[in-house]
Amino acid sequence: xxxxxxxxCNTPTDICFSFEGFAARGGKTDDHRDGWGIAxxxxxxxxxxxxxxxxxxxxxxxxxxxxxxxxTHVIAHIRKATQGxxxxxxxxxxxxxxxxxxxxxxxxxxLPEFNPTDMQYYQPVGNTDSEKAFxxxxxxxxxxxxxxxxxxEKLYPVLRKITDKISEIGVFNYLLSDGEYFFSxxxxxxxxxxxxxxxxxxxxxxxxxxVDFRELTKPSDRxxxxxxxxxxxxxxxxxxxxxxxxxxxxxxxxxxx
Numbered sequence: 001x002x003x004x005x006x007x008x009c010n011t012p013t014d015i016c017f018s019f020e021g022f023a024a025r026g027g028k029t030d031d032h033r034d035g036w037g038i039a040x041x042x043x044x045x046x047x048x049x050x051x052x053x054x055x056x057x058x059x060x061x062x063x064x065x066x067x068x069x070x071x072t073h074v075i076a077h078i079r080k081a082t083q084g085x086x087x088x089x090x091x092x093x094x095x096x097x098x099x100x101x102x103x104x105x106x107x108x109x110x111l112p113e114f115n116p117t118d119m120q121y122y123q124p125v126g127n128t129d130s131e132k133a134f135x136x137x138x139x140x141x142x143x144x145x146x147x148x149x150x151x152x153e154k155l156y157p158v159l160r161k162i163t164d165k166i167s168e169i170g171v172f173n174y175l176l177s178d179g180e181y182f183f184s185x186x187x188x189x190x191x192x193x194x195x196x197x198x199x200x201x202x203x204x205x206x207x208x209x210x211v212d213f214r215e216l217t218k219p220s221d222r223x224x225x226x227x228x229x230x231x232x233x234x235x236x237x238x239x240x241x242x243x244x245x246x247x248x249x250x251x252x253x254x255x256x257x
Contacts, residue, residue, distance in 0.1 A: 002032060002077060002078060002079050002080050002092070002106075002107070002108040002109075002228075003022065003025050003026075003030070003032055003077070003078040003080075003108065003227075003228045003229075004075075004076070004077060004106055004107075004108050004173060004174070004175055004190065004226070004227065004228045005018060005019070005022045005038075005074075005075075005076040005077070005078075005225075005226070005227050005228075005231075006074060006075050006076070006175040006177075006182070006184060006224075006225070006226035006227075007071070007073070007074040007223060007224065007225050007226070008072065008073055008074075008177075008182040008223075008224045008226075008248040008249070008250075008251055009072050009221070009222060009223040009224065009250070009251045010072070010220075010221065010222045010223075010250035010251045011072070011218075011220070011221055011222075012042075012070035012071055012072055013070060013071070013072070013221070013223055014068035014069060014070050014071075015038075015040075015069075015071070015074050015076075016064075016065060016066070016067075016068055017202070017204070017209070017211045018225055018227075018231055019038070019064055019065055019076065020065055020204065020207055020209055021204035021205060021206040021207050021209070021231045021232075022055075022076060022078065022206070022227070022231060023036070023055040023056060023061050023064075023065060023078070024055075024056060024206035024207050025055075025078055025206055026054045026055030026056050026058075026061070026078040027054035027055065027056035027057060028056040028206070029205075029206040030078075031080065032054075032055075032078040032079060032080040033054040033080070034052075034054075034079040034080055034081040034086045035050070035051060035052040035053065035054075035078075035079040035081075035086060035087075035088070035090070035091040036050070036051060036054070036055035036058065036061060036076070036077060036078045036079060036091065037049060037050035037051070037076065037077050037091045037092050037093050037106070038050075038064055038074065038075070038076035038077075038093070039074065039075050039076075039093045039095065039104040040069045040071040040073075040074050041071050041072065041073040041074070041102070041104075041177065041179035042069075042070075042071055043179075044100075044101060044102070044179065045102075046095060046102040046104060046179065047069065047071075048093070048095060048104075049061075049063070049064055050088060050091040050092075050093075051088075051091065052086055052087055052088045052090075052091055055078055072179075073177045073179050073180075073182055075093045075104050075105075075106050075175045075176075075177055076093070076106070077091075077092035077093055077106035077107075077108075079091060079092060082110045082129075083110070083111075083127070083128050083129045083130075084126055084127045084128035084129075085127070087126065089125050089126035090126040090127065090128045090131075092105070092106040092107065092130060093105060093106040093175075094106070094130070094131050094134050096122060096134070096135070096138055098138050098141065098142060098178070099148055099149040101149075101178045101179060101180075102178065102179065103138060103176065103177070103178045104176070104177055104178075105130075105133075105134040105137070105174060105175070105176045106130075106174065106175050107129075107130035107133060107134070107172065107173065107174045108171070108173040108174070108189075108190075108228055109130075109170060109171030109172050109173050109174075109187055109188070110129065110170050110171050111129040111130075111132075111133060111166065111169045111170040111171075111172065112129075112169065112170055113169075114129045114132055114133065114166075114169050114170070115132065116132055116135070116136045116139075119135060119136070119139050120139065120143075121138070121139055121142055122134075122135035122136075122138050122139050122142075123135060129170075133166050133172070133174075134176075136162065136166065137159070137162055137163075137166075137176070140158065140162040141155065141158060141159065141162075144158045145158075152181055152247060152249075152254075152256070153256065155181065156245075156247060156256045159176075159183065159245065160245050163185050163245055164243075167185075167187055167243070171187045171188050172185065172187040173185060173186055173187045173188060173189060173190050173228070175226065181247065181249075182247065182248040182249070183245060183246065183247050183248075184226050184240065184245075184246050184248065185244070185245045185246075186240035186241060186242055186243070186244050186245075186246075187242060187243070188242060189228055189229065190226065190227075190228060190239075190240040191226070191227060191228075191229065191230060191237045191238060191239050191240055192224055192225060192226040192227070192237065192238050192240065192246075192253070193224070193225050193230075193232075193235055193236070193237045193238065194222065194223070194224050194238075194251060194252065195213060195217075195221075195222070195223045195224075195225070195251075196221065196222040196223070196251065197217075197219040197220075197221070198214075199212075199213035199214045199217050199221075200212070200213065200214065200235075201213070201214075201234070202232045202234060202235055203232055203233055203234045204231060204232055204233075205230065205231060205232060205233045206231070222250065222251035222252065223251050224248050224251045224252065224253070226248075
């Protein structure tokens with residue numbers, strides 16, 4: 001299946017280190033060769049890069065590895081196709097507008113024979129189960145709050161309900177953000193790490209690269225990195241329980257359930 005990578009932090013931060021190891025899984029250390037993508041929120045803007053070739057050989061991925069884009073919300077994806085041909089329109093993350101904000105979504109899993117109906121506002125451009133699920137989520141949220149954008153506390157149970165419904169169909173690991181709210185749902189496999197003071201060095205699993213975060217951070221910095229499997233081999237990652245939907249804010253998971 002696909003691989004997910006997310007970042008949520010309390011101050012704009014680049015994801016170059018994590019993406020260096022993550023991109024290697026797209027054809028070097030793993031067989032996810034069917035495209036990739038990454039989205040960076042910058043204020044209300046959203047900078048996106050997608051490519052239908054493996055991330056390990058993509059010149060666009062090389063740009064992302066070398067270009068320190070600073071963001072508080074990042075979602076990345078490496079694709080191993082289960083539904084939909086290898087094509088640009090089927091590359092994650094997917095992006096739509098809701099309440100005057102961009103929403104970005106990436107999925108790891110498989111939803112067999114998933115064809116939602118009665119979609120008024122959102123339609124898939126490609127032919128993946130993932131994009132259909134994203135459209136259904138946004139359709140449900142929009143119809144649940146016709147008066148406009150709700151608080152996180154009101155949004156969470158609605159997202160929880162539609163997530164549980166879709167999860168009954170198949171494997172549904174995902175990351176979702178609008179640049180302010182950041183959600184991660186574990187169906188089978190997802191984990192995270194919180195990097196905060198006192199910082200230390202970290203070593204990638206997929207590349208022989210070490211970064212000492214003490215040299216790059218301030219004591220007040222806090223970063224949550226979410227991934228399908230751990231990216232480093234000298235840090236303790238927290239395994240997200242199957243069925244758990246987490247909301248992250250300022251680099252920390254919130255207690256909303």
